[in-house]
Amino acid sequence: MHKTMSEKILADHAGKPEVFPDELVEVQVDFALGNDITAPLAIEAFRRSGAKKVFDRDRVCLVPDHFVPNKDIASAVQARMLRDFAKEFDLRYYFEVGRMGVEHALLPEQGLVLPGDVVIGADSHTCTYGALGAFATGVGSTDLAAAMITGKVWFKTPHSLKFIYHGKLRPWVGGKDIILYTIGRIGVDGARYRAMEFEGEVIDSLPMSDRFSMCNMAIEAGAKVGLIAPDATTEQYVNGRAKRGYKFYRSDPGATYEAVHEWNLSNLEPVVALPHSPQNVMQVTEIPETPIDQVVIGSCTNGRLEDLRLAAQVLKGKKVARGVRCLVIPATQLVYMEAMEEGLLEIFIEAEAAVSTPTCGPCLGGHMGILAPGESAVATTNRNFVGRMGHVDSKVYLSNPAVAAASAVLGRIAHPEEVLS
């Protein structure tokens, strides 16, 4: 039988020769993670179960990243639950403030999630690791607790959808634009319960950072996983970082797909998702004049070094517009350090942007950049639901880092070429 990547990875982790769509399988988990919002519930469930140990201290990971550095006393109490648990169960991978980063940027960077893995995370953007060719998906805290104890999780084997992208991308168009375009085409439930596979010459030439941005937002189309078949780009990224062995899986020619979408992206301009849904997309050139109050550049979607480089290209020698706050949040300590060494932080600070320590903070309206009633933000994050970044009457526009930076300079949603020409 010809099989998809998802079917092959699940079969191998279930100890079966093959699995079929809709088949329920119990699979071995290679890595399981939680954060300071979801892990407290998992830790409670873990303790209530009477479990005396985690299944593997090297494969259960806690990353406080959402409401840290602690935004208030209640958050401090939740973060302490992670710290205490990590100490009690001697977890190898607990990342304290100062060592941590936004989880879905941090774990690939540290070589902890790898091609061919099954990864579950109590965070919906766990699907990011599909960019490495891992079957990685978000679950709730109780599923995490069960996996922390047993090292196993059950899944319904998903049907797969294939997305083939042709053409050559224009300047300032990247992974974020491709995934927003895709969600705009199929809708926020267009891949519900499905595995999305991204391929084609556009994907072949896409760097890892852009691949992470794409797979990160597969959940925004309702998908269980978003996958890119590993290639030389993947190998180059993983080689030297990997803390364990890994395996490349590719879908067989002739594997069964529920649908195949083929699009040419040569004429695509940068894409922006308007409030209040990631499917509500327009190309930036089509958007009527839209003044903004805040710009956020960072997050698990676009807080990597390559993203900051794009923003810096636009902001270099420019100033953030009067009346606009521009926040730049490197996703990890390493990204922060490299951005400093490359002089990117200097560019941001000279442009009068605020640069912060890694945190998910404003993306989910936690802290570090909350919007007042009536305010609008352009953000390189992944969700623009009602109230996502603050007050229920505020608005979030999702974009790539270059568009966000250009918007900061002009005080309205803008194409990078408007700043650089």
Add this chain to the structure above:
Amino acid sequence: MKIKGKTWKFGNDVDTDAIIPARYLNTIDPAALASHCMEDADPQFASKVRPGDIIAAGKNFGCGSSREHAPISIKAAGIGCVIAQSFARIFYRNALNMGLPILECPEGADRIQTGDELEIDLDSGLIENLTRGEKYTAQPIPPFMQKLIKAGGLMEYVKEQVSGQQ
């Protein structure tokens, strides 16, 4: 098991930020989470809802984040069942893990309106709309999920394995 109550109707793609905004996720206390349930979709919801009430909604209910706080807040607010055209996958898993009854019923989700009095038989999936004199049949819960529910949820199932090991 039967549930009888009054319905609150919501639209398509109700996301978990609408169900329980992230600004309240600095606690895991069910009562505190319940007091902000559905706040960004209907600010008065938590004060209006009565034990046994029912939520009906369109497609893709519970899309967005993996926060288990969403089904926890709905359950702690006293909601007896959520009926929707369809559910987002993580929410679906979480609701069953939390013991919050949910039913997929495109026809019912379409016909039911706010204020309708419903009687639901969870075992058969039969939904009776007492206000409109209509009956709808929900998709049955898959047998594997029923097994988990009968065991008392995922953690009870795991506990059996834990006690077997020790």
